[in-house]
Amino acid sequence: MILKKFKQALLICFLLQIGGVFFRNVSFAQSSVTTSEIGVGIGGANYKGELAPNYRLANNQPALTVFYRRDISNPITLRGGLMFSHRIFSDNTASDDAYDLPLPNYRQANLRLxxxxxxxxMEYNFLDYYDFRQPRRVSPYFFIGVAGLLYNVKLSTESQDPNLEPLNKNYRTSLTVAVPIGVGVKYALSRHWNLGLEFGARKLFNDRLDALTEDDGKHVANPYNNDWYFYNGVSISYTFYRINCPPIYKNKPGILD
Incomplete structure (x- = not known):
């Protein structure tokens, strides 16, 4: 337990250190135009845990995102967003032979999540996406940050094995913390409209997302791997522009100046 807490604290310190490196001297790097975006995205959310031990594209369930993005320097943008998804998993829904394993057949679990x-x-753009002199603006990017996750779980098992007592769990909404990390690409359709494509993973610090834990006994869960969830999708956003006047022309700087 102490080692686990230490790893979490170390990761948070690492993220803060990255932020300090990128945000230092941002005020000197600001261009004459500041942009902000609002956008929506649609794609698939995925889960990796006891019922899906490997990432499979076929396990995607519909997901919707809304977000706000703001550039703070040429390579760095900040983004806040909401993502919603509802998913159903079952030990019996996988179609390939890799999932016809003793443990899923033993559990016969159904999950609603x-x-x-x-x-x-924070997004780091590898190309100068905000250089509006370019005839075509495009840039791949890397992102990392922090997320709060609200989730609701309903789990049931239908095992015929007399050694496994049926599990029926209907958890109220729970809260946990995740670390989003991933890659994407932006493409400017016009001066105001942007198209995006993104894939990201969310690292969790517990093994409770699917409600199957070693506490249930009879070895129905793997206690050595925490759960993950993923998002991949396409987005469209609209850009707003603000011209930053030089200081000598500012009579009374406002809150945003």
């Missing part, structure tokens, strides 16, 4: 994520991430 609803997610709502509130995230704040």
């Amino acid at each position: 609803s997610l709502m994520e509130l995230s704040a991430v």
Whole structure:
């Protein structure tokens, strides 16, 4: 337990250190135009845990995102967003032979999982996406941040094994913390409209997302791997522009100046 807490504290310190490196001297790097965006995205949310031990694209369930993005320097943008998804998993829904394993057949579990994520991430753009002199603006980017996750779980098992007592769990909404990390690409359709494509993973610090834990006994769960969830999708956003006047022309600087 102490080692686990230490790892979490170390990760938080690492993220803060990255932020300090990127945000230092941002005020000197600000261009004459500041942009902000609002957008929506649609895609798939995925889960990796006891019922899905490996990432499979076929396990995607519909997900919706809304977000706000603001550039603070040429390479760095900040983004806040909400993601919603509802998913159903079962030990019997996988179609390939890799999932016809003794443990899923032993559990016969069914899972309903609803997610709502509130995230704040920093994006690093590898190309100068905000150079408006370019005839075509495009840039791949990397992102990392922190997220709060609200989730609701309903779990049931239908095992015929007399050594496994049936599990029926209907958890109220729970809250946990995740670390989003991933990659994407932005493409400017016009001066105001942007198209985006993104894939990201969310690292959790517990093994309770699917409600199957070693506490249930009879080895129905793997106690050595924490759960993960993922999002991949496409987005469209609209850009707003603000011209930053040089200081000598500012008579009374406002809150945003």
